Amino acid sequence: MRPKPAGLERSYAAQFNDPSVVAAYASRPPYPDRLVSLVLDLAGRSGGSILDLGCGTGELARRLAPGVRSITAIDHAERMIDRARQLPGGNATNVKWIVGRVEDVPLSQAFSLALAAESFHWFDWDVLCPLLGRRVNSSLLVLIERCEVGSPWSSELRPLLARFSTNRDFRPYDLVHELVARSCYFVHGRRTFGPDVVRQSVDDYITSIHSRNGFSRDRMTPEAALQFDQAVRACVVAHAKDDFLEVQAETRAVWGQVRDPD
Secondary structure: OOOOOOOOOOOHHHHHOOHHHHHHHHHOOOOOHHHHHHHHHHHOHHHOEEEEEOOOOOHHHHHHHHHOOEEEEEEOOHHHHHHHHHOOOOOOOOEEEEEOOOOOOOOOOOEOEEEEEOOHHHOOHHHHHHHHHHHEHHHEEEEEEEEEOOOOOHHHHHHHHHHHOOOOOOOOOOHHHHHHHOOOEEEEEEEEEEEEEEEEEHHHHHHHHOOOHHHOOOOOOHHHHHHHHHHHHHHHHHHOEOOEEEEEEEEEEEEEEEOOOO
16 A cells, blocks of 8 residues: 655644644635635535535635535634634534544535545545545545745745744655545546735734644744744845735645545
8 A cells, every 4th residue: 555645743633723823824815716616516506515624714614604505614623613613604504513533523414525625634544535435425525725826035935944844854745646646536627726916914924834734833942933933024024015915825626536545
């Protein structure tokens, strides 16, 4: 069996229950409306039911809820779910919030599709893929990634990220390529949205970086976090107008059939 790439073994709940990480999620650029519309179409709109895997503070679950019959949103970090309930749309009657590991939560219904937005790399694929095959109609899984592209400060920022990241053993890999290589995912379609220009204050831009696994404040020493913030500010401030940056965000959606891993 092809081994899963290493590098994210630390417990998700241990990191993402940290209040600073939960708060940092608010600084992330929002997903485009066109992505929400695509997922609604794939789910069958008003008749659809969606399983949101690793939902975080529930941005997509809350935005999708008005257009489908039901959403079950799961996250291992209790504070993420608590925050999701408090945000606009978090009290929708057709959203079921669940705290737990997605591999362990008992699912009593079938879903139109499952989605994982920047979260599937955290899961145990050998356990989850067969589960999705049983509980999701046509085994349909939508994978979503969002990234910053074309920023004029990228060449200066990259060495800072490499220097300060706490994920010293992590080696980047292409999630979709890895799943396809294991014969547990068969791509049916792809769509890229953007780049969309998102206006962010310099403070929010720095905070959004701290929402990433390798830069959460609970993993960095206070001294390292302060040095990192000062270095990033110095890197981007020349490109800011009235202390705001124009960040280009690209969102990529892939959908296909999930199967048991080889």
